[in-house]
Amino acid sequence: MVGEGAFALDPLVVGVILAMTLVTALTKVGGLWLLRRIEVSERFEAGLSVxxxxxxxxxxxxxxxxxxxxxxxxxxxxxxxxxxxxxxxxxxxxxxxxxxxxxxxx
Amino acid sequence: MTRTDGDETDPSPGAHADRASDEPAADSGSPVADGRETITFDRAGVRAGFLTCVPVALGVGGYGVAFGMLARRAGLSVAEATLMSATVLAGAAQIVAVELWAEPLPVATIVVTTLAINLRYSLMGAALGPWLERLSPLRSYGSLLLMADENWALTMRDLKSGSGRGAFLLGTGIAIWCFWVASTIVGAAAGGAIGDPAQYGIDFVLTAVFVALATDLWEGRSTLLPWLVALAIAVAAAEFLPGRWYILLGGLAAAAVEVIRHGR
Structure with missing residues (x-):
């Protein structure tokens, strides 16, 4: 435990927060990342547009x-x-x- | 909603020019394909995004206060709640996570639920693809890290209007981040002192933003079918599935229908 009361940072809690940060960051950049790597057909693009x-x-x-x-x-x-x-x-x-x-x- | 695109006040060259070529476009005077205008990434874009987002971010702040209070009640310290808001930056997922908070900490449940709730961001990021693809990875991925529902909506609207402001997402994201973190601190420090956000209509801000955006995104009759599909699937999924799967399912179902329709 680092700090006390309002400023307490429990290592396990910080770990969970960092894990949440990681999966959230992956979801946020993941869509564009995939889009940059796959060949997008015209049909697929029509789907994306809606x-x-x-x-x-x-x-x-x-x-x-x-x-x-x-x-x-x-x-x-x-x-x-x-x-x-x-x-x-x-x-x-x-x-x-x-x-x-x-x-x-x- | 019978709004026609391309009225005089709306300089939107790329509003929906990437529709299927075999569909008669609702507006005829759009020579520029969607997202094919020049993309800039400058201070002016950041500034425009920030200023546009401030009123919306104020509403987000209402949720931040609520999140801070819930986090405190769940046993997180002010520092921990603030750290979560500053790094995770995903309203719904954070609120659900602190609802799941217990002793001992259900680590796997929290992380998997966060992933499930936030998977919609991949779809939203992909929707911004036509513009972000043309920015450098650092700029596009960096901006995407600051994406939340509200500023995604504003950015989508700005880019669809053909502004070409690639830095708009970053600017709106900075506004969201500032208000979200600050309001988390306020809520966590205040504890239970502040009342129900519904009292001031703050709970309606997100709905209002999305209704406004839907009005903006309406592209005439061709929009009707995918939207009805999204509506039906989302309402049904929200009824029968936990979390926020309904957003992902509604979006994917509409896209699938469009892909099928396009093939005909």
């Missing part, structure tokens, strides 16, 4: 499904603001403001 949107939808869908009318309406507001203004910041403020408001009402 990934961004598909990942976004895959992250969102269960999140929204778990929400209620407040979250769904706020998400609708984000869509409208984003579509109109193309500004992430404005959509973000609109959405978070809306969700706080709708939750208070609902």
């Amino acid at each position: 990934l961004p949107g598909a990942i976004v939808i895959a992250i969102l869908a269960p999140e929204l499904a778990a929400g209620g009318p407040a979250e769904w309406s706020a998400a609708g507001i984000v869509v409208v603001v984003m579509w109109r203004t193309e500004s992430i910041l404005l959509s973000l403020c609109g959405g978070v403001g809306a969700v706080v408001l709708f939750r208070a009402i609902g």
